[in-house]
Amino acid sequence: MDLSFLQNVFGEARDTYVGLGRKIWRDLGQVYEDGKNFDPYNVDWHNVNWTAVFMFSVVIGFILIVIIANLLPESEAPGVQEGNTATGDLNGVVRREGDPPIPPPTEIVSLRVYPIKSCRGFEIDGTRLRPSGLTLDRNWMFISKSDRKFLTIRSDPSMTLIDTAVIESTAKSNKGEQLLSISIRNNDKPEEKPQSVAVPAFPTKAWLESNTTLSK
Numbered sequence: 279m280d281l282s283f284l285q286n287v288f289g290e291a292r293d294t295y296v297g298l299g300r301k302i303w304r305d306l307g308q309v310y311e312d313g314k315n316f317d318p319y320n321v322d323w324h325n326v327n328w329t330a331v332f333m334f335s336v337v338i339g340f341i342l343i344v345i346i347a348n349l350l351p352e353s354e355a356p357g358v359q360e361g362n363t364a365t366g367d368l369n370g371v372v373r374r375e376g377d378p379p380i381p382p383p384t385e386i387v388s389l390r391v392y393p394i395k396s397c398r399g400f401e402i403d404g405t406r407l408r409p410s411g412l413t414l415d416r417n418w419m420f421i422s423k424s425d426r427k428f429l430t431i432r433s434d435p436s437m438t439l440i441d442t443a444v445i446e447s448t449a450k451s452n453k454g455e456q457l458l459s460i461s462i463r464n465n466d467k468p469e470e471k472p473q474s475v476a477v478p479a480f481p482t483k484a485w486l487e488s489n490t491t492l493s494k
Contacts, residue, residue: 389404440461
């Protein structure tokens with residue numbers, strides 16, 4: 279590929295900007311020299327280099343803004359806004375007398391989900407936050423057969439004996455599918471293997487329609 283064309287274009291652009299910079303610098307110097315002997319009553323306004331005057335004014339204005347911004351109190355300085363203390367972002371926060379103390383940053387040290395309401399849960403390494411809450415968290419609950427009311431640990435403390443876990447199916451029909459294992463321990467006979475049952479951790483609509491029919 280011939281790069282000579284691009285080299286020529288960049289070379290011309292470089293020469294143009296360098297020449298423009300030198301011209302502006304010379305014009306600023308001339309404005310400075312003229313300003314030392316400035317006489318407003320003896321000025322030929324038609325021959326004034328207005329480009330140089332404009333550039334000189336911009337530079338002086340920028341310097342004044344920097345000086346004023348550093349002299350003003352912090353609460354009145356431009357750009358100072360209230361920070362988001364809820365997320366620990368304290369940049370630019372203006373603290374006033376009588377404000378409540380800023381809470382320390384929050385750190386998540388562990389995550390647990392409880393797939394069945396009021397039953398034991400388990401610790402996880404990561405999860406997704408959905409509109410309904412954490413994935414798998416309280417997706418299920420037990421209800422009484424007589425009045426169809428949901429059960430909680432407040433009404434039946436023995437629900438703390440129910441353990442939950444996520445396992446993979448080994449059956450040929452759904453091998454590898456994630457299942458929610460529900461087991462009940464017997465504290466009177468801890469040597470006995472807990473009774474357990476498993477349901478799909480993420481049941482499909484078809485599975486729910488065929489397995490969640492209430493019977494009297």
